[in-house]
Amino acid sequence: MSAESVFSLRNRWFITAVGITAGLFLLTAVVGLIVLPYAQRDVTFTSIWDAICSAAGVPQVRSSAAPVQPDFKVSTVVVTASMLGQPSQESIGRGATLAQQCAICHGPVGVSRADSPNLAGQYASAIYKQLKDFTSGARVNAIMTPFAVSLSEQDMVDLSAYYAYLPRLPAYHPEQGKPAPRIVVNGAPMRNIAACGSCHGALDNKAGSPWLEGQSAAYIRTQLQAFASGARRNDISQQMRNIARQMTPEEIDEVAQYYASQPPQSRRASSE
Amino acid sequence: MTSSPHIHDDGAAVAARAERRWATLSIVIIVVIAGVAAFAGIHQATMPQVRVETADPTTLHIGGEFVETNLGSAAEPDGTVTVRAIGQRYSFTPQCILVPTDTPITLRATSSDVVHGLLIQGTNVNTMLVPGYVSVLTARFEKPGEHLMPCQEFCSIGHEGMWARVKVIDKAAFMNMTSNRRRLDCVE
Ligand SMILES: [Cu+2]
Numbered sequence: 095m096s097a098e099s100v101f102s103l104r105n106r107w108f109i110t111a112v113g114i115t116a117g118l119f120l121l122t123a124v125v126g127l128i129v130l131p132y133a134q135r136d137v138t139f140t141s142i143w144d145a146i147c148s149a150a151g152v153p154q155v156r157s158s159a160a161p162v163q164p165d166f167k168v169s170t171v172v173v174t175a176s177m178l179g180q181p182s183q184e185s186i187g188r189g190a191t192l193a194q195q196c197a198i199c200h201g202p203v204g205v206s207r208a209d210s211p212n213l214a215g216q217y218a219s220a221i222y223k224q225l226k227d228f229t230s231g232a233r234v235n236a237i238m239t240p241f242a243v244s245l246s247e248q249d250m251v252d253l254s255a256y257y258a259y260l261p262r263l264p265a266y267h268p269e270q271g272k273p274a275p276r277i278v279v280n281g282a283p284m285r286n287i288a289a290c291g292s293c294h295g296a297l298d299n300k301a302g303s304p305w306l307e308g309q310s311a312a313y314i315r316t317q318l319q320a321f322a323s324g325a326r327r328n329d330i331s332q333q334m335r336n337i338a339r340q341m342t343p344e345e346i347d348e349v350a351q352y353y354a355s356q357p358p359q360s361r362r363a364s365s366e
Numbered sequence: 367m368t369s370s371p372h373i374h375d376d377g378a379a380v381a382a383r384a385e386r387r388w389a390t391l392s393i394v395i396i397v398v399i400a401g402v403a404a405f406a407g408i409h410q411a412t413m414p415q416v417r418v419e420t421a422d423p424t425t426l427h428i429g430g431e432f433v434e435t436n437l438g439s440a441a442e443p444d445g446t447v448t449v450r451a452i453g454q455r456y457s458f459t460p461q462c463i464l465v466p467t468d469t470p471i472t473l474r475a476t477s478s479d480v481v482h483g484l485l486i487q488g489t490n491v492n493t494m495l496v497p498g499y500v501s502v503l504t505a506r507f508e509k510p511g512e513h514l515m516p517c518q519e520f521c522s523i524g525h526e527g528m529w530a531r532v533k534v535i536d537k538a539a540f541m542n543m544t545s546n547r548r549r550l551d552c553v554e
Contacts, residue, residue, distance in 0.1 A: 125404075130404075130407060130408070131416060133408050134416055137416050137417075148416050148417045148418070149416070151418045152418065153418045153419060153420045161429075161430060161431050161433060161435075161436035162433075162435045162436045162548050162549050163429075163433070163435065163436075164433060164434065164435040165435075168427060168428065168433065168434065169427065169428075170428050172424045172425060172428075173424070174424060281524065281526075281527040282527070283526045283527045283529065284529065286456075286457055286458075286461055286527060286528070286529045286530065287527050288455075288456035288457075288523075288524025288525075288526070288527030288528065289523075289524060289527065292455075292456065292522070292523040292524030292527075293455070293456070293524065297523050297524075298522060298523045298524075300455055300479075330427045330454075330478070331426065331427045331432075331434055331452055331454055331459050331478060332434055332457075332459045332460075332461075333454055333455075333456075333457060333459075336457040336459060336461050337457070339461075339553070339554070340461075
């Protein structure tokens, strides 16, 4: 048999094989694209074409009923793991100049002398997000808001770069005969609380979560209470409210004390 | 084979018979497997999702269907209930999902970061939440009660803390609640 006559209409085997393959193809197409979609309960198709497109995986927009819009300001910041990656020296320098107006509350090198949060070594994404949220009104604070609203987009980027560049307060937890709080180390899995460090930096940093070590106890307690009560709602899709709501008041006190411990030299520096 | 001499006739016939039997057997196997898959697909609802829908994972919180105030259970005009939820490292929002008994439920969920899993214990609800896509499932709960809803897809270091609850309540009580709130959940 020569190759020529294999692919010939006179070859019965050829016709049969091609016929069977084409038949199977058609059958599976009809079953997969039309019969099976229609066999599903709970779905209605506008037309056979709709069924075929759906089965073939063409993305569709479903006209879902009018969403319930928030009656408060939600954060509009798009947070990604790669945001504000590599700041330039110029940006850090500009940030340093701008930061002079912040020093009175946040400290000359970003370590606060009062109960304002420390900013030194804070993740740039966390600073940037909070500044945007103060500006948009998603986070409200009578003292801080006026300073944020006057900042331009570039100012916020530069300030974030500068503060992130400053050396942060290290995690400092001298053994005082007390182990670290359970909730910090392990979270409370059955209450939907992941270990704090899985987002806040000790274990891993989820973009947008701030560094907490060395922050004042009063500040941490107030923020956790605000998340729990819903007074602070700028955390994206409730990720921090979900946690704070499940914490007991004792746990809140415990974590606040735990995170607030600072190395002695930095405490001295900030009280002078 | 065309040039094989007559002595091999017997052998050729045996080979042809064996070949036919094996061919029949393999066709039967294929038909049975395809049949089982089709049966399971149609009768046990193990079909893939009917429609592919997309959602930008980075802007879910800003507006649209998955904005936080629109999450939870919504009573639809046709008597069914739509539940919307998102999975994120390391929680589901809403943290407690409230559904009525004896009502067709459509669950619409997506992820805002990495792949998560959504599994409701004691039911056949089990899907992946893939960032960028909306997972849609239908379900029906016969009895009131509470189910755990863990994330069943390792999503990073806080994964073991990612749980939600599903609370099934009497249909009448549920419908009563919808009269003063458009989206329901059981978060305390
Ligand atoms: Cu997960």
